[in-house]
Amino acid sequence: MPTLTPTADVHAAYPRLTDDQIAILRSCGQQRQVGEGEQLFRAGERTDEFFVVLSGEVAVVHDDPEHVVQRHGPRSFLGELGLLEGQTAFVSAVVNKPGEVLAVGSAALRDLLSREPGLGDVILRAYLLRRTLLVGVGTGFRIIGSAFSADTRRLLEFAARNRLPHRWADLEKDAEAEALLRRLGVAPEETPIVLWHDHRVLRNPSNAELAHVIGLRTETPAKGVCDLVVVGAGPGGLAAAVYGASEGLSTVVLDAVATGGQAGTSSRIENYLGFPAGISGMELAERAVVQADRFGARIDVPAEAAGLEQRDGNSLVRLTDGGTVTATNVVVATGARYRRLAAPGIERFEGLGVHYAATVWEARTCRRDTVAVVGGGNSAGQAVLFLARESPAVHLLVRGGALEENMSRYLIDRIERHPRIHVRLHTEVREVSGEERVESVLVEDNRTGEQQVLPARALFVFIGARPATSWLAGAVTLDKRGFIPTGQDVAEAAADAWEPLGRVPLALETGLPGVFAVGDVRSRSVKRVASAVGEGAMAVRLAHEHLGEVGAPAVR
Structure with a gap:
């Protein structure tokens, strides 16, 4: 593995601190002499120290000292995003x-970052970029398994959605992977495996097992009642977590897959207030996670909600692993999930060229290849612009007759000007073909019936979404499409629940008192990141009102 090539991103990821910034860090750190060969932290283990190099040189390495990721000289600082989020190195x-x-404890560092926003922004921005760069150079744990295994695809999706540095060795193609399995004594039926940094072998681990090893998942509290449980860690859920925890509410956040939600799969959000140059969904999510953690919110991933019921004036959320979380208030922010495309070959090639997100993780599998994107909304527009940075040609396949029907004007203008983006209106996918991965897409003009085969090494699908509310069936009122009505929309349908309180549902309240819905999962919501964030903040204000009615929990 070569040392990282100097680029603008690399320079931003590895800045040198100023004298003033080092002086700030000295106020809560300790100077330490280090000798050649000394390890400051080890891959696969947690570290609770932030290091600034004052003199000498420290190499960041992967696997062995020969695989240098970066060399740090005086005024450089070590670490990456995992240090702030409690993950292993x-x-x-x-x-x-x-x-x-100079060594600073991670708890002292988080406190310092809240008091010194200028320094905090330098460190956080560098850490976000470092995480992306680590993915690009193939660091992290190894997933070894067949491309045709559903469990292999599950682990790869989990690692990608949680933005975890990892490498994949395909048993169908990689002879070294097969030899490695023999040396480890792993039978084919035991794959996929995750090879951890200390050469520990995890045989077909569940997402939860892998999360525990990495440090994503903490033990969910089984006793006591928290003020607020947020189900879903997209923009709306993370906003509720930040505002709830910052206002002193004991807050637990649960998500079945990863923080960021559907927005986290977006390569660039360009119409979000305060970010004139745009921000990736990944960076927005990571910043919100660090912010929520700093205020004391607990974020558990993966932790999938399986049901909801009310007992003794509180709401109990049941989890698929058998656990429960009880809270006075619940914010449902489970969002919506992209619909699967119905065409021959789609299911076979999911994860092998068919993707439902367009981030750096998916894009790296088809760099410099012709690709196709299905959809006519903003997500599809953002995806084609991102992919066109490196792909020689990107086909945008739109079922309707105009982009203006569902896409923002600023995206349309850029797409129409881009020389490598080819918009095909009135076009639908009829089949996806290939040997071991996607090689071509059969499309049809839905007006004339004329068909054409487009060479493409990947197909990205953004064709609308369905609400993630199946776990709420029978618990709260749903509309005919499965979304959650709130406020006046649900008042008459759930009148019995409100009679004891002598009031109607609050603006974002569902058919159950103290249960609120925000973001895409809410009926008649505006499907925008800014709207979801605003609703998440508003839900916390309404949760305070409900707490005022029923009182704070006696045992937290």
């Missing part, structure tokens, strides 16, 4: 040249 740090470092 994905790389190791070894002293190359003896010198001196």
Whole structure:
């Protein structure tokens, strides 16, 4: 693995601190002499220290000292996003040249970042970029399994959606992977496996098992009642977590797959207030996670909700693993999930060229290849612009007759000007073909019936979404499409629940008192990130009103 090539992103990811910034860090850190060969932290293990190199040199390495990711000299700081989020390290740090470092505890660092926003922004921005760069150079744990295994695809999706550095060895193509399995004594039926940094072997782990090893998942509290449980960690859910925890509410956040929700799969959000240059869904999610964690919210991933019921004035959320979380208030922010495309070959090639997200993780599998995107909304528009950065040609396949029907004007203008984007209106996918992965897409003009085969190494699908509310069936009122009506829309349908309280549902309240719905899962909501964030903040204000009615829980 080569050292990272100097680029604008690399320079931003590895800045040098100023004298003033180092002085701020000295106020809560300790200077330490380090010798050649000393390890400051090791891949696969948690570290609770933030290091600044004062003199000497420290190499960040992967697997062994020969695989150098980056060399840090004086005024550089070590670490990446996992340090702020309590995850294990994905790389190791070894002293190359003896010198001196400044060590700051991770808890003290988080407190410092809240008091010194300028320094905090430098560190957080660098950490976000480092996480992306680590993915690009193939660091992290290894997933070894067949491309045709559903469990392999499950682990790959989990790693990608949670933005975890990882490598995949395909048993169908990689002879070294097969030899490695023999050395480890792993039978084919035990695959896929995850090979952890310390050479520990996880045989077909569940997402929850892998999350525990990485540090994503903490033990869900089984006793006591929290003020607020947020189900779903998209923009609306994370906003509720930030505002709830910052206002002193004991807050637990649950998500079945990953933080960020549907927005986290977006390569660039360009119409979100305050980010004139745009922001990726990944960066927005990671910033919100760090912010919520700093205020004391607990974020558990994966933790999938299986049901909801009310007992003794509180709401109990049942989890698929058998656990429960009880809270005075619940914010449902489970959002909506992209619909699957119905065409021959789609299911076979999911994860092998058919994708329902367009981030750096998916894009790296088809760099410099012709690709196709299905959809006519903003998500599809953002995807084609992102993919066209490196792909020689991107086909945008739209069932309707005009982009203006569902796409924002600023995206349309850029798409129409881009020389490598080819818009095909009145076009539908009829089949996806290939040997071991997607090689071509059969499309049809839905007016004339004329068919054409488009060479494409990947197909990205953004064709609308369905609400993630199956776990709420029978618990709260749903509309005919499965979305959750709130406020006046549900008042008459659930009148019996409100009679004891002598009031009607609050603006975002569902058919159950103290249960609120925000974002895409809510009936008649505006499907925009800013709207979901605003509703998440508003739900916390309404939760305070409900707490005022029923009183704070006696045992938290």
